[in-house]
Amino acid sequence: MGIAAAMGGWSARHRWAAVGGWLLFVILAMFVGQSAGRVDLDQDKSMSGEINQAATIKENAGLKSAAGEMVLIQAKGSGHATDPAFRTAVAEVMTAVKGTGKVTAVTSPYDTKAVSADRRSALVRFDMLGLADDAPDKVQPVMDAVKKVQSQHTDLRIEEFGDASGGKVLNDAFGSDFKTAEFSAVPVALGILLIAFGALVAALLPVALAMTAFMAAGGVVAMVSHIIPMSDTANSVMLLVGLAVGVDYCLFYLRREREERAAGHDGQTAIKIAAATSGRAILISGITVIVAMAGMLFTGIGDFKAMGLATMIVVAIAMFGSVTVLPALLSLLGHRVEKGRIPFLNRGRKNTARRAANPSSRFWKTVLGPVLSHPKTATVMAGGALLVIALPAFGMKTANLSMPQELGSKLPIIQTYEHINEAFPGGPDQANVVVKADDINAPAVKKAIAAFRAEAVSSGASKGPVTLTVHAAQNVAQIDVPLAGGSDRAKAQDNVRTLRDHVRPDTLGKVDGLQAPVTGGTAGSMDFTAKITSSVLPVFAFVTVFAFLLMLLSFRSLTIALTSIVLNLLSVGAAYGILSAVFQHGWGASLVGATGTGAVVAWLPLFLFVILFGLSMDYHVFVVSRIREAKVRGMSTRGAIEHGITTTAGVVTSAAVIMVAVFAIFGTLSMQSMKQMGVGLAFAVLIDATVIRGVLLPAVMSLLGERNWYLPRWMHRLPDMTHDESTLAPPPVVALPEEPYRDQVPDRV
Numbered sequence: 001m002g003i004a005a006a007m008g009g010w011s012a013r014h015r016w017a018a019v020g021g022w023l024l025f026v027i028l029a030m031f032v033g034q035s036a037g038r039v040d041l042d043q044d045k046s047m048s049g050e051i052n053q054a055a056t057i058k059e060n061a062g063l064k065s066a067a068g069e070m071v072l073i074q075a076k077g078s079g080h081a082t083d084p085a086f087r088t089a090v091a092e093v094m095t096a097v098k099g100t101g102k103v104t105a106v107t108s109p110y111d112t113k114a115v116s117a118d119r120r121s122a123l124v125r126f127d128m129l130g131l132a133d134d135a136p137d138k139v140q141p142v143m144d145a146v147k148k149v150q151s152q153h154t155d156l157r158i159e160e161f162g163d164a165s166g167g168k169v170l171n172d173a174f175g176s177d178f179k180t181a182e183f184s185a186v187p188v189a190l191g192i193l194l195i196a197f198g199a200l201v202a203a204l205l206p207v208a209l210a211m212t213a214f215m216a217a218g219g220v221v222a223m224v225s226h227i228i229p230m231s232d233t234a235n236s237v238m239l240l241v242g243l244a245v246g247v248d249y250c251l252f253y254l255r256r257e258r259e260e261r262a263a264g265h266d267g268q269t270a271i272k273i274a275a276a277t278s279g280r281a282i283l284i285s286g287i288t289v290i291v292a293m294a295g296m297l298f299t300g301i302g303d304f305k306a307m308g309l310a311t312m313i314v315v316a317i318a319m320f321g322s323v324t325v326l327p328a329l330l331s332l333l334g335h336r337v338e339k340g341r342i343p344f345l346n347r348g349r350k351n352t353a354r355r356a357a358n359p360s361s362r363f364w365k366t367v368l369g370p371v372l373s374h375p376k377t378a379t380v381m382a383g384g385a386l387l388v389i390a391l392p393a394f395g396m397k398t399a400n401l402s403m404p405q406e407l408g409s410k411l412p413i414i415q416t417y418e419h420i421n422e423a424f425p426g427g428p429d430q431a432n433v434v435v436k437a438d439d440i441n442a443p444a445v446k447k448a449i450a451a452f453r454a455e456a457v458s459s460g461a462s463k464g465p466v467t468l469t470v471h472a473a474q475n476v477a478q479i480d481v482p483l484a485g486g487s488d489r490a491k492a493q494d495n496v497r498t499l500r501d502h503v504r505p506d507t508l509g510k511v512d513g514l515q516a517p518v519t520g521g522t523a524g525s526m527d528f529t530a531k532i533t534s535s536v537l538p539v540f541a542f543v544t545v546f547a548f549l550l551m552l553l554s555f556r557s558l559t560i561a562l563t564s565i566v567l568n569l570l571s572v573g574a575a576y577g578i579l580s581a582v583f584q585h586g587w588g589a590s591l592v593g594a595t596g597t598g599a600v601v602a603w604l605p606l607f608l609f610v611i612l613f614g615l616s617m618d619y620h621v622f623v624v625s626r627i628r629e630a631k632v633r634g635m636s637t638r639g640a641i642e643h644g645i646t647t648t649a650g651v652v653t654s655a656a657v658i659m660v661a662v663f664a665i666f667g668t669l670s671m672q673s674m675k676q677m678g679v680g681l682a683f684a685v686l687i688d689a690t691v692i693r694g695v696l697l698p699a700v701m702s703l704l705g706e707r708n709w710y711l712p713r714w715m716h717r718l719p720d721m722t723h724d725e726s727t728l729a730p731p732p733v734v735a736l737p738e739e740p741y742r743d744q745v746p747d748r749v
Helices: 002-013 016-036 050-060 084-099 142-152 163-197 200-224 232-262 266-299 302-338 347-357 364-372 375-395 404-408 412-423 445-457 489-506 521-555 560-584 604-632 637-667 673-711
Strands: 070-075 104-105 121-128 158-162 431-435 467-471 476-482 517-522
Touching: 002 016, 002 266, 002 302, 002 404, 016 302, 016 476, 050 404, 050 431, 050 517, 050 521, 070 084, 070 412, 084 121, 084 142, 084 158, 104 521, 121 517, 142 158, 142 163, 142 364, 158 163, 158 412, 163 200, 163 232, 163 412, 163 637, 200 232, 200 302, 232 266, 232 302, 232 604, 266 302, 266 521, 266 604, 302 347, 302 604, 364 375, 364 637, 364 673, 375 560, 404 673, 431 445, 431 489, 445 476, 476 560, 489 517, 489 521, 517 521, 521 560, 521 604, 560 604, 560 673, 604 637, 604 673, 637 673
Parallel strands: none
Antiparallel strands: 070 121, 070 158, 104 121, 431 476, 431 517, 467 476
């Protein structure tokens, strides 16, 4: 990893070329990406299975997936669907939605038999014109038309729900949540950095690096999307991870450069040392994070592949910028990096020089004293506490959240969903069977479809009505089956299994060459959960094995590699335990505004593992690199541990505080899945930066002693990715000044 020192040295000597090259790269990436445009992920084809099969059949037949909508007309009192006033309202609804020019295939409930068993409710069904993906943006005029009819019939309940109207509410909530998080993340990070550095320029550097890396990554991602489609979720996660690693890397580098200057080195030597130490740690950390994010590519799920690739790109760019443009900027700014000092954050400036020259954290020295004096006790207490926190994870239950679970029951659209489901169980979330035959009108095919419709009801999977839409020219038909389980997700999933495992084979399965994938929201949720579950072991194995190998090669120590993996897994386990306790068992759920979901959202455990493992290794590499550096320079193992922990604790704490604050923003959002993600990541980073790095790591290393650096003889043939820190220039012997240097920083980082 001497390449980090070489790159940093070149950038410091050719600072204008490095800065100009970086800006040119960012501008070109943005321009080319904007020109190319981003290709968005087709959710129906985002993973293999019956959902993908159905989407492919429709696509090959030239059929566009339309967004289905329904309007509930329901008598509030003792009225019935046969009453003249009720029929008038139905007719007005049909006329109103047709009049918007946004819909097609409007059907009367009297023709489709979409009248409830108690004769008090009816459903007007129709499709939105155009593609289903665009429907949420075009449905508002239709919703307004329905509301107008409602205002004229106060004795009836007239409400709309469907793919478009439900999608609009979900998109609005999702978009609003992410915008709140995105707009809050950068100011929060900047505010904490201002407190940490006490100077505006120094605080702006990490944010500027992170944001330019994100902008460049956005352009690169747009180009890559023509090969692997992207999504808005991937873009938001890319910002989150880009901000995390960009700020972390800049903090590592800037702190070390400031420390070396305060120790008496000239600017160029300080940058050279920072490049050889923190720069090397950044490269190791960046590669480890990229490997962790690559684990998402093994899920086979489009959203995860998009998130994995996007985060890999932004981490690679942030890593490259940290070891190139950052040393150039530090060389250009020199003392001016301390410009814009915040007066009330810089009291006692005469002591600032002494603290900068001796950057050990007093707080962590106090904590570390008893930890190193009693490492066995500290290991048992800290490790035991983490295991206790992780205990609820052993009974973790995962599930895809329904719309009512995701958004709560107070929204009008959710209340409409419940009203429709009560009157027509399964009506809001139907199973869709896409039938493809050589001749859709062949007698055998017609007989099989009729048998399927009848058996779907007789088997108990549906209470009807089971509707049929035939596209004769394309030899394709779609059967819509309301699931008897309704909003009860477990029962609805049992209904889907009945359709797939019994009804379909007994009817449609008897026609040779006929395809009939069963899709729909519930079916898609089942397939997604199954895919995620089957991906857990391969992803965990890939990430841990490659991280272990990278740590082994970077530190030439089998012990360091093993302990790093174990400590990170402990951190992940504790995060899982907190998620299970809060969101599954409801312990303290009211404190974070969580509703009783009774489960952890299905995608979160795998996502959290990948993100947390990457960020945890970020801190681990930085701390252990400093410990190894002190050891190579001749310190005892205990002395090296104390030196490494106390001198890095400030920057690790600052970086962790930023991440905890940013992730906590997500914990305040309205969507339950975002809330779970925010709470899980915030607590995980907090535990990792305090209990793991501040207590358990030094305690375990102290117990191991010289065995920390153990490498079996047969492994000596492995590639050597270490760096000889003993060759670094020692600090010159100078007396501390009576007045502080202009470029010294307070010990807040």
